[in-house]
Amino acid sequence: MQQQLVDNEDDDILVVQTLGYSIIDQTEMYTHVFAKLDEENVIPKDKLVALVVEYIRSLMSCPIAIQQFIQRFLIDLMLKGKHYHMLHHYIQYKVITDQKQTALQIITVANEYKPAYQMALDMLTRLQAYETICDILLSRKEISHALQFMYKFYESLDIKPKLVFETVLAMNDPVLFYNAWEIMQKINQKKHFPKDFDRECKLFEEKYQATFFPQKRRQ
Secondary structure, eight states, rough: OOEEEEETTTTTTTEEEEEEEEEEEHHIIIIIHHHHHHHOOOOOOOHHHHHHHHHHHHHHTOOOOOOHHHHOOOOOOOOHOOOOHHHHHHHHSSSSOOOOHHHHHHHGGTTSSHHHHHHHHHHHHHTTTTHHHHHHHHTTTTTHHHHHHHHHGGGGGGOHHHHHHHHHTTTTHHHHHHHHHHHHHHHHHHHHOOOOOOOOHHHHHHHHHHOHHHHHOOO
């Protein structure tokens, strides 16, 4: 297949000639078409969304891999326009593909659009990005969910017990701390944490003993 790079002097867009056809690179398409339409408000945002979607579909039909920045631009358009149901639709029908960065982008609107949180977690699960899921659950103080998740996927996770206990203790919930300690010990038995586990978690063990077995501690 014969290809030839051509410098289009009129609009400064780099194209590739393949079998007589000119192919515009995705970077140039974004820079000289989509970004300009967005910045100059030439067309309504919903029409720009539709235009980008059709462009993505045309690439997929070839098939040509969609560059991350094109997908990110599309999502930004829908988030800024609060077209959340449209975003949900395009994820469901694979117009927007599963990517870690996409999931993190979607989760930013979880407070405004509740399904966005589960959409992001589902996407990360399909990507088997279990570390990221645990970080999200802990950061959102969803400790019970995080513990269940860690227990289920312990073989695929680099679990940091110290971080778990620090997060739990910050919530000042003795029952939660008790459950966290018991589950982490079960995971330890299965996973065999490094030998420094006991040393790193010594303070948390002392807290556990003092809170739930004070009489034993005095003996």
